[in-house]
Amino acid sequence: MLSSKSLKDIIDIDMLQNIQDRLAEITGLAYNIVDFKGNPINNYSNFSKFCKKMRSTTEGMKTCCDANAHAGLEAAIRQKPYIFKCPAGLVDVATPIIVNNNYLGAVFFGQVRTNNDKLVPIKESGYYSKIYKKNPELEKDYQNTVYVDYYKIEAISSLVEIIVNQLIEKSVLDLMQEELNFNNIRFMKEREERVKLENQLKTYELKLLQSQVNYHFIFNILNTIARLALIEDAPKTQEVIYSLSELFRHTLKNIEQKVVFKEELENVIRYLEIQSIRFGKRINYNIDIDEKINKIKIPSMILQCFVENSIIHGLCPKREGGTINIKGYFCENNVIITIKDDGIGISEDKLFLILNKKYKKQFNGIGIYNANEILASYYGNEYTAKIESEVNIGTTVKLKIPLIQ
Incomplete structure (x- = not known):
């Protein structure tokens, strides 16, 4: 049953890793995927020098994972991306992966500084002040982390949410088809149960077809943003991002x-x-x-x-x-x-x-x-x-x- 599956059973982790790497390349931000306990389940993409050093120690890794577990659960409760500050004060975004109302993990991106003073660290920790005293170079690494305007973080979070949701839809459909083909039909004793499952599959198939159209469209637009970012730094890119956010809002609201x-x-x-x-x-x-x-x-x-x-x-x-x-x-x-x-x-x-x-x-x-x-x-x-x-x-x-x- 889908409810008993783990995150690695539901989603193609290799595909998600490729998408994660591409998003990191285009946006210049750090990405990783964690399970519901906050533990990483794949390779990091574009992590900052500061965060790599923080996670190089046992205590630092535990502090980061605990914060991710807390933020991921908060995002799952809200059922939408959750923007927060990590214990070190850097901004991260948790996008929940929810299947059949079960929270399985989250996609995180960020490790940046921003202009929103209302964000506060999700968990307090004395570890960072202690490690700063031992390694003064960390303060320099922290100041060298990327600065991103808050509205851009929100726009990117909308994009990541769309991609994650569409991957979940595709993965759920694949699993349902597998269960139908190899398990469920054998054990169905009543015609009513069989018809119900087949109708549900038909609904998911239509949803997948529309998702594939949207998925193809999203990455063509991403290429546009990436190319613009290479040749200019500001006005036109801002205009494209704004138009893109309107496109995503329309797509997400009206899918299927x-x-x-x-x-x-x-x-x-x-x-x-x-x-x-x-x-x-x-x-x-x-x-x-x-x-x-x-x-x-x-x-x-x-x-x-x-x-x-x-x-x-x-x-x-x-x-x-x-x-x-x-x-x-x-x-x-x-x-x-x-x-x-x-x-x-x-x-x-x-x-x-x-x-x-x-x-x-x-x-x-x-x-x-x-x-x-x-x-x-x-x-x-x-x-x-x-x-x-x-x-x-x-x-x-x-x-x-x-x-x-």
């Missing part, structure tokens, strides 16, 4: 449900603005939507998926860039949405493979394939996206949404 078209379009516009900052005049867009369409509902992140595909695979490889045109109109009992770009296009053979389940990972078609799966789940197979493309001319995606849902 339908939203009004106006909200979804606003989210797409935020994404286009971020890419316009990244690519400058190489990326242009036009939007022509009948205002009456704004009130209809569509699955969250579907429009975003195809717009992102146009930019990443259509316009980015084209030296001079290009334009995306998004148009929406009524046709009989349906709403028609078209996303048209003048990018490099897709060959007929490759398009077939992208849309084919068997080859979706090989040809980076996971976003398009899963978006079609979501559309089919809501409306039926006749409402999947129609894609026409011509090499060196461009690609047109046509979405059809029924008025009566």
Whole structure:
């Protein structure tokens, strides 16, 4: 049963380690994962010189682990990231890992100084003052820790929360499928129990499909932030982070449900603005939507998926860039949405493979394939996206949404 599993049983620790290392590289902060007792279960990423020295002694390690256990439990009680100061006075963030209401551990990041004077150490400890006297160099190491504005810490905590939640959803689905295939079906004696589990699996499968679309989207945006951070230090990066936080807020709030078209379009516009900052005049867009369409509902992140595909695979490889045109109109009992770009296009053979389940990972078609799966789940197979493309001319995606849902 899922409730009896440990953190290492539930989540792919190697995958989480890779994500942790990448986040540490992009944000410049320290990351590690602990169990519910506060003990590390994987390798540290980007730990500060000060914290490495603190954890090099038995007493220092125990002090840090006790603080992590306390902070992780606090985050679990709140069921959201908990920002706190460690006993040494550095700011950390604990993001809880909760499965079926069971707290299994937490992802920690931070080891920074910030401008929020209201934060107080989660636990008092005389160990640090004692060790300072023995090693005066530690005070210098402490002052050399990274300084990060508090609003950036909050923005990063939202991102980490989304990633952790999506990994949990994927891991739970994998375990449920394993139990269904190898254990549960054999022991089910009543049809009612079997139907209930199968319906639950179907719900998780739909949730996973949407999570994969969002997961793919998150890391493309992370690349954007990383590249901007390399070439400038401030205004544009701040603007991108703000827009990104709005995107995440929309995504997290509306995952696995339908939203009004106006909200979804606003989210797409935020994404286009971020890419316009990244690519400058190489990326242009036009939007022509009948205002009456704004009130209809569509699955969250579907429009975003195809717009992102146009930019990443259509316009980015084209030296001079290009334009995306998004148009929406009524046709009989349906709403028609078209996303048209003048990018490099897709060959007929490759398009077939992208849309084919068997080859979706090989040809980076996971976003398009899963978006079609979501559309089919809501409306039926006749409402999947129609894609026409011509090499060196461009690609047109046509979405059809029924008025009566």
